[in-house]
Amino acid sequence: MALENINQFIKETTELTLKNMWSSDVAKELCGKKVPDGIFHENQSILQADATTLWLRWFVESVCSPTHYIEDTSKSEVHIYQDALVNINSAFPSSPKAYREELATLISKKIYSDVKVERDIGRTFATSEQKLKLIASTSEPRCWICGYKFTEEALDQFTKKKGRNPIELPKLVDIFRPRGIHINDVRIDIEHIIPVSQGGQGDENLALGCGWCNRYKSSRTSIYDVTSKPYRVKFKLGENTRYELPNPFWIVRMSATHQKCQHIDGCNKTVKNAELFISPANNSGSPNPTNLKVFCSDHDPLVFERSVSRESAKEVWANKRRKIIFDFNDED
Ligand SMILES: [Zn+2]
Numbered sequence: 001m002a003l004e005n006i007n008q009f010i011k012e013t014t015e016l017t018l019k020n021m022w023s024s025d026v027a028k029e030l031c032g033k034k035v036p037d038g039i040f041h042e043n044q045s046i047l048q049a050d051a052t053t054l055w056l057r058w059f060v061e062s063v064c065s066p067t068h069y070i071e072d073t074s075k076s077e078v079h080i081y082q083d084a085l086v087n088i089n090s091a092f093p094s095s096p097k098a099y100r101e102e103l104a105t106l107i108s109k110k111i112y113s114d115v116k117v118e119r120d121i122g123r124t125f126a127t128s129e130q131k132l133k134l135i136a137s138t139s140e141p142r143c144w145i146c147g148y149k150f151t152e153e154a155l156d157q158f159t160k161k162k163g164r165n166p167i168e169l170p171k172l173v174d175i176f177r178p179r180g181i182h183i184n185d186v187r188i189d190i191e192h193i194i195p196v197s198q199g200g201q202g203d204e205n206l207a208l209g210c211g212w213c214n215r216y217k218s219s220r221t222s223i224y225d226v227t228s229k230p231y232r233v234k235f236k237l238g239e240n241t242r243y244e245l246p247n248p249f250w251i252v253r254m255s256a257t258h259q260k261c262q263h264i265d266g267c268n269k270t271v272k273n274a275e276l277f278i279s280p281a282n283n284s285g286s287p288n289p290t291n292l293k294v295f296c297s298d299h300d301p302l303v304f305e306r307s308v309s310r311e312s313a314k315e316v317w318a319n320k321r322r323k324i325i326f327d328f329n330d331e332d
């Protein structure tokens with residue numbers, strides 16, 4: 001990482017925002033600044049990919065809002081194409097007709113595939129045969145996102161075994177990923193990694209997920225689908241007082257994308273053979289998406305601190321909710 005580039009970037013952008021961040025001239029200058037490589041602790045590709053897909057979505061939806069088609073189920077891809085073409089014709093009147101039509105096709109395909117997900121078209125549930133096959137395909141069934149090893153009780157419940165013992169909540173939970181505050185967190189969910197309506201099919205598209213990861217993943221795809229700031233809540237962890245918690249979806253996004261321990265010397269722990277944890281790369285830094293790393297328990301810098309009683313975790317996370325009750329981005 002070239003530190004002089006980072007320093008230069010911070011100097012220039014800070015000066016500009018201090019000048020007047022509400023000025024359009026300042027915005028134009030800021031948009032010309034390239035974010036230097038090396039400031040994202042290996043999360044650069046995820047952050048940029050998610051920004052790109054968000055901008056794409058905003059552009060596509062500015063041509064045709066999908067909400068209308070989700071509500072009105074009589075509308076098909078053809079209707080979206082026709083509506084899109086009208087808007088494209090008025091926005092790009094001097095472009096060649098073939099390009100305008102191609103754009104309408106691209107946009108209507110994209111919107112209709114999102115509409116299908118929202119309308120729940122093509123949603124299929126896994127058969128018990130598929131469930132058993134998934135369990136049998138590995139000696140240690142784990143969550144595909146975080147590597148959490150399912151308990152015997154959860155497996156028995158998943159396969160509807162007769163005479164099974166009830167699932168118990170854990171006494172200790174990870175403060176950053178408090179799986180086990182609710183019973184559903186430790187249940188097994190089956191997931192289509194790519195939604196069926198978007199072409200996902202076959203057994204290899206199915207995966208087992210823990211209830212916690214599944215709940216926070218929901219239908220979100222971009223880290224910018226949730227708030228940009230960590231939650232503010234004061235709590236003690238080991239000897240240290242901490243003031244922030246990461247948004248659960250950031251944890252899901254980082255875990256699901258890396259799926260392996262990111263220890264600097266290399267490590268063979270993956271979601272297939274170990275439970276993985278999220279820690280701030282810089283422990284005293286803010287747990288935001290540039291500063292989150294995936295670790296196995298051998299390399300986890302917070303290994304002795306992260307486990308807290310279920311009750312304490314519940315209280316800390318409940319407090320975080322009260323404090324941001326008016327943040328409408330908070331959907332959990
Ligand atoms: Zn999980």
Ligand SMILES: [Zn+2]
Nearest residue numbers: 261267296299
């Ligand atoms: Zn490791």
